[in-house]
Amino acid sequence: MRILVINCGSSSLKVGIFEIDGPQATETFKATYDRFEQGRCSYKIVYGGKSDAGDAPYADISTALMALPAIFAEHEIGAFNAVGHRIVHGGERFRISTILDAKMIDTIESLTPLAPLHNPANLLAVRIATEVWPGLPQVAVFDTAFHATNPPRATTYAVPKAWREAGLRRFGFHGTSHKYVAFRAAEEIGEPLRDLRIVSVHLGNGASVCAINRGESIDTSMGMTPIEGLVMGTRSGDVDPGLFGFLARQFGLAIGQIEHALYNESGLKGLTGSSDMRTVEDRAASGEADSQLAIEIFAYRTRKYIGAYAAAMGGLDAVVFTGGIGENSASMRRRICDGLEFMGLRLDHDRNQSVDLGGHAAPQIQAYGSRVRVIVTETAEQLMIARETAVALAGKAPAMDTIPVAVSARHVHLSRGAVDALFGAGYQLTQSAPLRQPGQWAAAERLTLEGPKGQIDRVAILGPERKRTQIEISRTDGFALGIDPPVRDSGKLEGTPIVRLIGPVGNLDTDGLIIAARHIHTNPHDAARLGLTDGMIVDVHIGDEERGLVFGKTMIRVGPDSLTEMHIDTDEANAADIRFQAEGSLVPGLRAVAVATDEP
Numbered sequence: 001m002r003i004l005v006i007n008c009g010s011s012s013l014k015v016g017i018f019e020i021d022g023p024q025a026t027e028t029f030k031a032t033y034d035r036f037e038q039g040r041c042s043y044k045i046v047y048g049g050k051s052d053a054g055d056a057p058y059a060d061i062s063t064a065l066m067a068l069p070a071i072f073a074e075h076e077i078g079a080f081n082a083v084g085h086r087i088v089h090g091g092e093r094f095r096i097s098t099i100l101d102a103k104m105i106d107t108i109e110s111l112t113p114l115a116p117l118h119n120p121a122n123l124l125a126v127r128i129a130t131e132v133w134p135g136l137p138q139v140a141v142f143d144t145a146f147h148a149t150n151p152p153r154a155t156t157y158a159v160p161k162a163w164r165e166a167g168l169r170r171f172g173f174h175g176t177s178h179k180y181v182a183f184r185a186a187e188e189i190g191e192p193l194r195d196l197r198i199v200s201v202h203l204g205n206g207a208s209v210c211a212i213n214r215g216e217s218i219d220t221s222m223g224m225t226p227i228e229g230l231v232m233g234t235r236s237g238d239v240d241p242g243l244f245g246f247l248a249r250q251f252g253l254a255i256g257q258i259e260h261a262l263y264n265e266s267g268l269k270g271l272t273g274s275s276d277m278r279t280v281e282d283r284a285a286s287g288e289a290d291s292q293l294a295i296e297i298f299a300y301r302t303r304k305y306i307g308a309y310a311a312a313m314g315g316l317d318a319v320v321f322t323g324g325i326g327e328n329s330a331s332m333r334r335r336i337c338d339g340l341e342f343m344g345l346r347l348d349h350d351r352n353q354s355v356d357l358g359g360h361a362a363p364q365i366q367a368y369g370s371r372v373r374v375i376v377t378e379t380a381e382q383l384m385i386a387r388e389t390a391v392a393l394a395g396k397a398p399a400m401d402t403i404p405v406a407v408s409a410r411h412v413h414l415s416r417g418a419v420d421a422l423f424g425a426g427y428q429l430t431q432s433a434p435l436r437q438p439g440q441w442a443a444a445e446r447l448t449l450e451g452p453k454g455q456i457d458r459v460a461i462l463g464p465e466r467k468r469t470q471i472e473i474s475r476t477d478g479f480a481l482g483i484d485p486p487v488r489d490s491g492k493l494e495g496t497p498i499v500r501l502i503g504p505v506g507n508l509d510t511d512g513l514i515i516a517a518r519h520i521h522t523n524p525h526d527a528a529r530l531g532l533t534d535g536m537i538v539d540v541h542i543g544d545e546e547r548g549l550v551f552g553k554t555m556i557r558v559g560p561d562s563l564t565e566m567h568i569d570t571d572e573a574n575a576a577d578i579r580f581q582a583e584g585s586l587v588p589g590l591r592a593v594a595v596a597t598d599e600p
Ligand SMILES: Nc1ncnc2c1ncn2[C@@H]1O[C@H](COP(=O)(O)OP(=O)(O)O)[C@@H](O)[C@H]1O
Pocket: 009, 010, 011, 012, 034, 203, 204, 205, 206, 233, 275, 276, 277, 278, 279, 281, 323, 324, 325, 328, 329
């Protein structure tokens, strides 16, 4: 499937063409237009193994957008299957990527006052694409969607009820970027997202920080509009709302004038005259005081948010820098991180200085022994939009969201040593019934579990043998045994409690007692169809209208040969009032942690 992606930011137009084939995504054409000034802009096009850069005669993003069809014709780029658009403000209505129709376009239009630097250009792109490629699906991917998981304490302004009821609340933006960044960091660290507390720091012309707690956005620095939070190219970030009254009374400014200035004449531009960090850094280096102060404010504000979000998550495992400034300015990264040593974050200055993001590298730049990792990565908004577009299109197919659910009753996986101890040296378990997952089976033999409070008889043994013995029970079983096991992913057995296994030949006291964290097994093919990737966390609805439940924090495990199946334990099944088998459906809004597995 070939997907055209259009990303209109506040200072740049980024375009990508992607071939999507299951989990595989290849970017075959890439264009960037930025530094719009005096009727011109800079451009860079990468296509067919060649790269071309220079000046283009486009005065602004709209003009560059309108030139796209001619640019594609010039490069002899043929038909697409769909167009994916970045839409900055999706408001309350849009929590997942959506195929656009006229009514939705009207709704997005109505959100323009909340994102005046973005939504108009985003919609212009939709209009041009609809005109040039009529009949092609146009998919909107919203900056706001990833933050749908922010709790009310993070999204609610302390203002009169009538205002809140009218929709005044925090939304947050750059969600597509923050989502990718979290995924990429987890991949680089080599741990699942659900084990990580990440602060994503997106510093571009627009800038925001996001607290990603175990895969979910729980807070972000932009608010109802993309003005709140950090200092940006032309936006103020946080100000005292008292300034509206002061400016109105003192200078007779109208609301519209103040708002315009906060969007367009503030931030780096307000402080120094230039909105471009490259220019500001150059001027600061040559001794200009305004630019020096602007850099200090920019870094200080960002550092405060990192500290705040570490507090919001009760800890911090990684800080990830991205966006034009985050990716390219070693000195800004250093200023931001200096002073965070008390939190266990120490930068390696050489690594920071020599960051190279070529080949989609995401280098770690913390010092040896730093408890908190510091990572730099390019963002990949276009790639994410292409994937979301493919998922939205696939979403039209019926039943694509249902997943078979299997209830795992208590069972034991035994090591070779455990079989020897319980059944006699060299004993081979008898395969009595194959399980749904290929290569796995239930044994004819059974075992007894014993704890300080009591015994559980006839516990199933599942083969084949494993390196380590693992005993999976429910919370209710834990009460029967008198042991309180932790909820763990399979294989994570450090520090788990000891239980006695009683076999026909001998007994064995062993650790490895857990309550298995709910999870979904799937394979690369189904994962792509469902928009899932390994390590991702999803929410799944199971059961009927009356007692059905949404099970949050369900981990995706992609294996080459796994059959798609969700595993829950008997307590969970009872809570949702289902018996042995059921169907689950992914809860779309919360499928937001969907991320790319491979890069172009
Ligand atoms: N080498 C660099 N050093 C410092 N700042 C840089 C560098 N390269 C780009 N930037 C800054 O990145 C910002 C633009 O970021 P970008 O993410 O491309 O923008 P947008 O938000 O429009 O997508 C500008 O302030 C630019 O000056």
